[in-house]
Amino acid sequence: MSVLVVMERTGGRWHRTSWETLAAGQQIAASLGVGASAVVLGGSAAELADKRLAKAITVEHELLNAYSADGYTAALSQVIEREQPSLVLFPHTYQVRDYAPKLATRRGRTLVSDVVQVRVEGGALVMVRQLFQGRLNADYRCAGEGPHFASIQAGAYQGDAVAAGGAELVSFPPTLENSAIRTRAEEPFRESARAVDLSSAEMIVSVGRGIKEQENMPVVEALAQALGAEMAASRPICDNGWLPMERQVGSSGQTVSPKVYFAIGISGAIQHLVGMKGSKTIVAINKDANAPIFDVADYGIVGDLFEVVPALTEAVRKIKG
Amino acid sequence: MKILVAIKQVPSRDGQLKTAADGRWIDESGLTFEINEPDAYALEEALQLREKLGGEVIVLCAGPERATASIREALAKGADRAVHAVEDNLESADGFHLGRLLAKAIAAESPDLVLTGLQSDDFGHGQTGVVVAELLGLPHATIIMQVEAGEGSIRVKRELEDGWFQYLTLPLPAVLTIQSGINKLRYATLMGIKKARAKEIRTTNASELGVSLAAEATIERVYAPSRSKQTVMLEGSPAEQAAQLVEKLQREVRVL
Numbered sequence: 139m140s141v142l143v144v145m146e147r148t149g150g151r152w153h154r155t156s157w158e159t160l161a162a163g164q165q166i167a168a169s170l171g172v173g174a175s176a177v178v179l180g181g182s183a184a185e186l187a188d189k190r191l192a193k194a195i196t197v198e199h200e201l202l203n204a205y206s207a208d209g210y211t212a213a214l215s216q217v218i219e220r221e222q223p224s225l226v227l228f229p230h231t232y233q234v235r236d237y238a239p240k241l242a243t244r245r246g247r248t249l250v251s252d253v254v255q256v257r258v259e260g261g262a263l264v265m266v267r268q269l270f271q272g273r274l275n276a277d278y279r280c281a282g283e284g285p286h287f288a289s290i291q292a293g294a295y296q297g298d299a300v301a302a303g304g305a306e307l308v309s310f311p312p313t314l315e316n317s318a319i320r321t322r323a324e325e326p327f328r329e330s331a332r333a334v335d336l337s338s339a340e341m342i343v344s345v346g347r348g349i350k351e352q353e354n355m356p357v358v359e360a361l362a363q364a365l366g367a368e369m370a371a372s373r374p375i376c377d378n379g380w381l382p383m384e385r386q387v388g389s390s391g392q393t394v395s396p397k398v399y400f401a402i403g404i405s406g407a408i409q410h411l412v413g414m415k416g417s418k419t420i421v422a423i424n425k426d427a428n429a430p431i432f433d434v435a436d437y438g439i440v441g442d443l444f445e446v447v448p449a450l451t452e453a454v455r456k457i458k459g
Numbered sequence: 460m461k462i463l464v465a466i467k468q469v470p471s472r473d474g475q476l477k478t479a480a481d482g483r484w485i486d487e488s489g490l491t492f493e494i495n496e497p498d499a500y501a502l503e504e505a506l507q508l509r510e511k512l513g514g515e516v517i518v519l520c521a522g523p524e525r526a527t528a529s530i531r532e533a534l535a536k537g538a539d540r541a542v543h544a545v546e547d548n549l550e551s552a553d554g555f556h557l558g559r560l561l562a563k564a565i566a567a568e569s570p571d572l573v574l575t576g577l578q579s580d581d582f583g584h585g586q587t588g589v590v591v592a593e594l595l596g597l598p599h600a601t602i603i604m605q606v607e608a609g610e611g612s613i614r615v616k617r618e619l620e621d622g623w624f625q626y627l628t629l630p631l632p633a634v635l636t637i638q639s640g641i642n643k644l645r646y647a648t649l650m651g652i653k654k655a656r657a658k659e660i661r662t663t664n665a666s667e668l669g670v671s672l673a674a675e676a677t678i679e680r681v682y683a684p685s686r687s688k689q690t691v692m693l694e695g696s697p698a699e700q701a702a703q704l705v706e707k708l709q710r711e712v713r714v715l
Contacts, residue, residue, distance in 0.1 A: 207589075207599065232620050235577075236601045239554065239586035243593040248555035248675045251584045269681065270581055273476055274485070277680040286676070320598040324626040326619055341714065347472070365715075374496075377640025390618060390638075397714055405472075419712045421704065422690075426475075428683065437707055438690045439700045449701035457705060457715055 140192065141167040141174040142223035142285075144214065144238075146231055147181035148205070155229035157297030159290045162256065163227045164190060164301050169258040172224070176305070177217055179210055183307065190303030195221075201314045207237040208319045213312040215244050220310070224284035225263065230291050242287040249287040250278050252408070254294040267291075271407035272430035292389075292412055334368070334384045335392075341367035342396045344387055344414070345375055348403020348424060348443050352380045357447050358402055364454040370394070372410045388413035403443050406431030423447065460514040460608065462505040463570035464538070465561055465591070466498040468522050468529040469581045478681050484550050485681065494529045497576025501637035503644050504606060505574050506537045512608055514571075515539045519564055521557065523547045527660065534655035535647035541660045542568070546672065550582075553674040558590030563668040566595060570632060572613070577602050577636040585636075592634035599634040600627050604641050 143163035146153035160176060167174035173192035176183060180202045186194035197217060201209050218226060218241075226242075228234040230252045242249040254275075255266040263280040265288055280286045336342060343362040349355060362369045369385060376386040387394055388410040399417035404410060406422070406429055414420070415434045422435035423446050432438045439446055470476065474490045494502070505516045518533040520526050521544040530541045544564050549557060565573060573592075578585035592599035604624065605616035614628045618638055647655075665672050693703045709715050 211593075232602060232618070235585050236589065239584075239589035240593040240599070243555060243558065243590045246555075248553040249584070249586055250676050251554075251586055264679070265676065268583065268684070270470070270476055270485075271583065272684070274478070274681055275684045276678045276682075278676040279679045280676045282675060320630055321600065322628045326623045326625045328622055329624065373639065379643075389620065391622070393621075398708065398712060419708075421708075428475075430684070432690050432692075433684065433686050434688060435690045436688070437704060438692045439704065440692065441697060441700060445697040446700055449697040450704060453698075453701040453705045454715065457709070 139170060139172040139224045140221065141170070141172065141225045141227060142218070142221055143174060143176045143227045145176050145178045145183070145186075146229055146233060147178055148233075150181060153229055153231055154297060155231060155290070155292045157300055158292065158295040159227050159229040160189065161297060161299040162290050162295040165295070165299075166225065166227075166256050166258065170224075175221065175223070177214070179213060180205065186305050187307055188302055189305055190301040191305035193308045194305040195308045195310050197310045197312055199312050199314050201316065201319060204323060205233060206319045206321055206323065207240055208321065209314060210237045211241045211244060212314055212318055214241050216312045217310055218245060218285060222285075224286065226285055226287050228289040230289035234289050238287065238289055245285065245287075247285060247287050249289065250280070251289045252291050253288045254291050256288065268408065271405060272411075273405070273428060291408065334382075336368055336370055336385065336387065336394045337392060339368040339394065339396050341365050341398045341400075342370050342387070342394055342417075343367045343400045343402065344370040344372065344404060345381075345402050346372040346404030346410070347374050349375065352378065354444070355380055357444060361400070361447050361451045361454070364451045364458065367400070372404050401431050401435070402447060404431055405429045406434065460508060460512045460572060461517070461568070461570045462508060462514065462572045462574060463517045463519055463565055463568055464498070464502045464505045464533070465519045465565070465573065465575040465587065466502060466529065466533060467495040467576075467579050468492045468520065468526040469495045469579055472580065478683075482680050482682070483678055492525060492529065494532060495576055495579045495581075497578060497637060497639050499576075499644055500639050500641050501574040501576050502533055502536065502538065503642045504637055506645070507642060508572070508606065508608060517542065517568055517570065519561065520544070521546055521549060521560055521564075530660055531655050532647060534658045534660075535651040536645055537651060540658055543660050543662045544668070545662050545664050549672070551674060551677060552672040553676050554584050554586050554590055556670070556672050556674060558587060558594055560665055560668060560670045560672065561587065562591045562594035563670055564663060565591065572631060573597070573634040574637055575634075577638050588634050588636035595634070597632055597634050598629045599636070600629055601636040602638045603635045604638050606635065
């Protein structure tokens with residue numbers, strides 16, 4: 139019995155959620171009364187020497203210098219074969235989404251992904267995850283010996299809670315064949331430089347699916363104009379081309395923290411929340427009182443945005459004269 | 460090119476979700492259902508590839524009887540035929556076992572390319588395509604925003620985090636998970652709806668495919684999440700709500 143945490147490191151930089159997952163792994167291991175270890179691919183685990191871990195494993199191979207699902211799966215499968223962990227934890231990053239289901243499948247196991255909490259009940263693991271874009275939660279009970287596989291949602295655990303101690307530094311050279319890596323990746327790139335930098339905006343009026351039609355966009359644009367705020371949107375609005383992609387807030391768009399963030403007709407799926415929950419004040423306007431956006435909102439209005447927003451625009455105009 | 464698209468039927472986004480009496484799933488009565496949105500984009504991508512390259516688009520859906528409506532919709536949009544793995548209570552299977560069911564059904568068709576949405580709106584595990592690829596022994600790429608077909612291979616644009624992208628080339632056959640927004644969705648035409656009635660929907664199920672729908676991780680309880688933040692809810696008419704909000708923004712937040 140042990141917990142193995144897979145840390146993500148790209149180009150010499152730790153993915154921030156790696157620390158959150160490491161803290162989760164240490165806490166779960168303590169509840170189970172077992173040890174935790176960490177493993178790093180494509181980089182060194184040496185920085186983990188002062189963490190409370192049984193082992194910090196560096197998996198070294200020239201075929202792991204660049205990420206591939208085939209390479210990572212083969213290498214980690216060998217690590218798991220040797221370490222025999224009862225639980226393998228990943229940060230729920232885009233990269234993890236690309237290979238962790240493959241790895242779990244190769245081990246004949248299921249991956250419980252995007253988990254917000256792991257509890258130990260009567261010696262068994264119970265994992266909490268969101269259903270229906272955060273509108274409901276579910277407890278998953280894991281049966282049998284394991285290894286069980288789970289990825290941890292960004293922000294679910296505190297990265298600064300990683301416990302200090304000492305770890306034995308171990309190097310693991312996997313057996314990998316060049317021919318086993320079937321995909322050929324080109325250099326990552328960014329689309330043309332962003333013309334709009336929402337990160338410095340004081341106020342942002344953001345619109346979601348609740349707006350229903352492109353023809354309705356002026357309803358929220360009028361509010362943004364009255365406030366002197368920047369316009370932004372959740373992903374589906376930009377997917378539809380109703381606002382340019384560069385105004386998208388969320389995991390695949392920009393991360394913002396304005397003084398006030400107006401979430402209008404946005405239900406609050408986690409992909410959106412991660413991009414705006416650092417805002418100083420959040421105002422949510424939504425017709426569904428159970429929408430997850432109200433979980434992060436400071437001020438909430440349950441109502442029809444087509445009535446509330448024009449009233450708000452009017453009230454703002456009055457003040458501003 | 461023979462393209463298979465795996466779609467899922469999910470509750471419509473607007474529906475009010477209630478926990479079922481046994482507390483282990485939602486009460487589906489009174490809900491309407493639709494094609495999972497990322498899967499609709501995967502279907503559209505398949506149709507566009509067929510328009511460019513010729514070939515066939517086959518829709519695969521695992522789900523209860525009611526999923527027939529979504530399968531018909533996919534056929535009305537232009538898919539050539541469909542396979543329906545008819546199973547109730549798929550929510551009690553885990554991602555691995557559901558993947559085995561789909562992989563068996565896909566293997567019987569030997570497609571050149573398998574497309575599916577990057578995640579479902581109900582479970583949101585975001586793993587079905589990857590699990591299926593591993594079970595079929597095929598290469599895969601996830602969160603795809605563009606597909607260029609080549610000779611025996613495809614080049615795809617994959618979305619990374621924070622606005623980064625990357626091109627990847629994969630040999631065919633391969634599996635791709637498609638990101639919402641990759642294309643513009645079409646509506647079914649009246650002609651399409653008429654034609655769909657004559658198109659084949661072959662049914663199968665887990666026992667016919669020799670797959671057990673067990674689970675290593677099972678849902679024990681479904682419930683409304685608890686609120687971690689004290690939200691000040693503003694009540695009254697829209698004008699009253701607006702007036703209260705403006706006052707809060709002035710006095711408490713000190714903007715305006």
